[in-house]
Amino acid sequence: MRLTELSERSGTSTATIKYYLREGLLPSGRRISATQSEYEESHLRRLRLIRALTQVGRLPVATVREVLSNVDDTSLDQHTRIGAAVWALPHGSQPDPDGREEQDADRTAQALLKELGWGFSHAAGAASPAYRMLVGAVAALRRLGYPAAAANLLPYARAAEQVARTDLELIAGYEDAEEQIEAAVACTVLYEPVLLSLRRLAEAEESNRRFSAES
């Protein structure tokens, strides 16, 4: 397809697409004349991933480039690539834990991963943004005096396992390897507000249910 069709089908302006091409986020099309290039379905998919990361994930362009380089790292096998791309996904709003609380939070997080038997995360965990985000969150809970022991975190981890199985089912539904990895990253980011909003609605629901049961 030509640039105008890529723009229409992706809902992204041609100026924005040209910007992504210049920044190296989107690979060049196949040059067919001095002024025109031909783009593939893979360009459309990549464009959707970029928009998921910038618009919903609110990641800056430099960070998107980093995420895409993980996505494109073909030196890894497929499942490690999916895991690594999600695992390395930066998160905008993690709090900076201070030193003292962070050590205790790190111990709590390690105890939790051990209890869960999450071997992959336990072995390689400490280096990942996802793990740093967990430690930061636990440190914030501790610092503010809310429950943050491994036993408190365990039910959240069990729910996360259930969500991850759903995520991987969805990802496995895509046919080719490239599509799967792009979907893994995009859906991780795009389903985050789905999950958080449903949790808030479910809390209101559950609080209401407990009230009805009492009265």
Next chain:
Amino acid sequence: MRLTELSERSGTSTATIKYYLREGLLPSGRRISATQSEYEESHLRRLRLIRALTQVGRLPVATVREVLSNVDDTSLDQHTRIGAAVWALPHGSQPDPDGREEQDADRTAQALLKELGWGFSHAAGAASPAYRMLVGAVAALRRLGYPAAAANLLPYARAAEQVARTDLELIAGYEDAEEQIEAAVACTVLYEPVLLSLRRLAEAEESNRRFSAES
């Protein structure tokens, strides 16, 4: 306790506490002399809630004031208050859905709530920030061409129900009514990065598990 003790125990500077007092986020202490006031445990708890909302939830002060006025609304019964405070909690990063996608997303969200039997949200849903956040997230998924039918969302909602039961157990562990509502709001915000980071680690774990099963 005096201001200095409140500062030490909360890990918040006296200047910041005075700012919160001036802005009406924190109720005044009991005046004991021309220059000194006495603060209670309730001040310490309120201060923790304010820090959870500003530091982890990244809410601006004006929004925190709004959330606290819901928390303090004693015209409602306890369970409705907990539900309403969480339900009305603003969320910083919801995307703005455009008109066309939003109508479809709204229909999907309504179908989901009906399927779940979430009567509280279904009846009052459309007005809440949590519901708007869900619609915005569904619209973004649709716009970018990722799965976003009610059937795709249902497993996430089931996991959210499980999380909400854990949340309400934690909240019920607090003794008095004020503490419960403050904990409901603070833990909703503080456990969000816990849940999102655990989901990412669980995805890496699950992807790794599927790989091992195949090889």
